[in-house]
Amino acid sequence: MPELTPISFFSRFEEDILSGAKTITLRDESEAHFIEGETLSVSTFEDERWFCNIKVISIKKVAFHQLDDTHAMQENMPLDMLKSLIQEVYPGVEQLYEIKFSLV
Numbered sequence: 001m002p003e004l005t006p007i008s009f010f011s012r013f014e015e016d017i018l019s020g021a022k023t024i025t026l027r028d029e030s031e032a033h034f035i036e037g038e039t040l041s042v043s044t045f046e047d048e049r050w051f052c053n054i055k056v057i058s059i060k061k062v063a064f065h066q067l068d069d070t071h072a073m074q075e076n077m078p079l080d081m082l083k084s085l086i087q088e089v090y091p092g093v094e095q096l097y098e099i100k101f102s103l104v
């Protein structure tokens, strides 16, 4: 079996991903290469601990200024918190990619 494509998340999101509360992630161009339908192996960013597999449902371009409550809901956090988080992770980046996923 070929190895699954890896993706990492900050460990503080593990619980939300496993419970199904978080169903999208917003990434920059460097992580826009995933393919719809493919299964990804998910590990924590901090200690590279595997914790689940997810399936990519869709990948859509979304600009930072277009982020709205629908994105925030799917991230399971308020919009202002999501925006400040993204500004910390991706300072100055306007072009983002919404990766919608489901637990395998």
Ligand SMILES: CC(=O)Nc1ccn([C@@H]2O[C@H](CO)[C@@H](O)[C@H]2O)c(=O)n1
Pocket: 008, 009, 010, 013, 024, 025, 026, 027, 045, 075, 085, 086, 089
């Ligand atoms: C190395 C690296 O960039 N890792 C990332 C990047 C982003 N994210 C999360 O995706 C959403 C939007 O950015 C928020 O929930 C972020 O915290 C993450 O968990 N891990």
